[in-house]
Amino acid sequence: xxxxxxxxxxxxxxxxxxxxxxxxxxxxxxxxxxxxxxxxxxxxxxxxxxxxxxxxxxxxxxxxxxxxxxxxxxxxxxxxxxxxxxxxxxxxxxxxxxxxxxxxxxxxxxxxxxxx
Amino acid sequence: xxxxxxxxxxxxxxxxxxxxxxxxxxxxxxxxxxxxxxxxxxxxxxxxxxxxxxxxxxxxxxxxxxxxxxxxxxxxxxxxxxxxxxxxxxxxxxxxxxxxxxxxxxxxxxxxxxx
Numbered sequence: 165x166x167x168x169x170x171x172x173x174x175x176x177x178x179x180x181x182x183x184x185x186x187x188x189x190x191x192x193x194x195x196x197x198x199x200x201x202x203x204x205x206x207x208x209x210x211x212x213x214x215x216x217x218x219x220x221x222x223x224x225x226x227x228x229x230x231x232x233x234x235x236x237x238x239x240x241x242x243x244x245x246x247x248x249x250x251x252x253x254x255x256x257x258x259x260x261x262x263x264x265x266x267x268x269x270x271x272x273x274x275x276x277x278x279x280x
Numbered sequence: 281x282x283x284x285x286x287x288x289x290x291x292x293x294x295x296x297x298x299x300x301x302x303x304x305x306x307x308x309x310x311x312x313x314x315x316x317x318x319x320x321x322x323x324x325x326x327x328x329x330x331x332x333x334x335x336x337x338x339x340x341x342x343x344x345x346x347x348x349x350x351x352x353x354x355x356x357x358x359x360x361x362x363x364x365x366x367x368x369x370x371x372x373x374x375x376x377x378x379x380x381x382x383x384x385x386x387x388x389x390x391x392x393x394x395x
Contacts, residue, residue, distance in 0.1 A: 168322075196381035198383070198384075200386070205388075206388055206389075207284070207286075207371055207386035207387050207388045207389050208323070208371070208373075208386040209386070210383050210384075210385060210386075213381060213383060215381045254322050254323070256322075258381065260381070264335070264336075265336055266311065266313065266328050266335075266336060266375075266382075267313075267325035267328065267336060267338065268323075268325065268384065269325070270322030270323050270324070271322050272320070272321055272322050273320075273321070273322050
């Protein structure tokens with residue numbers, strides 16, 4: 165069974181400071197990893213994904229994430245936070261070996277609050 | 281750029297009634313997914329279609345739930361004899377098969393409230 169843990173319910177950061185939203189995963193074999201963002205009363209917006217190759221993945225709106233296989237982590241980062249980044253962030257995983265399965269397993273989400 | 285659309289956006293119903301939701305995927309996307317999201321939780325997978333074939337179903341999809349994608353385009357999700365525990369946001373997503381980890385793009389969701 166695959167699972168995702170987002171250990172922080174909320175992350176607070178001042179505008180202009182770097183931000184990190186943590187994610188660890190458990191999956192059989194190699195993972196496909198995703199980050200999505202959700203604004204109030206909206207669906208999920210795709211930010212970035214890791215499939216293979218370079219451990220540092222760059223995505224939308226200046227976000228990036230670092231894949232660390234030994235620590236089974238995929239933390240989301242941004243060098244300089246904006247107030248408009250305040251939202252709910254979800255990490256998701258799928259096992260690369262399960263070619264017949266497409267279901268993503270999501271974490272419980274981390275609320276990012278950027279203070280002006 | 282037309283994304284995934286879902287209708288209705290909100291549905292309030294009484295316990296025991298049947299409800300049906302519609303999802304229109306991004307055009308040319310051959311895969312379509314349904315998820316359910318309750319307050320304070322991440323989305324949970326319900327079912328997945330490749331074209332018109334339903335290829336994967338979660339244990340969450342009880343006998344009261346049925347999903348169809350008759351012509352491989354739009355999809356409907358029906359819940360029969362609704363219960364208060366069915367209250368949630370129902371999210372639809374679509375993706376294009378590119379032979380690797382295709383990206384699922386989500387619609388705005390349908391929020392169901394069962395009274």
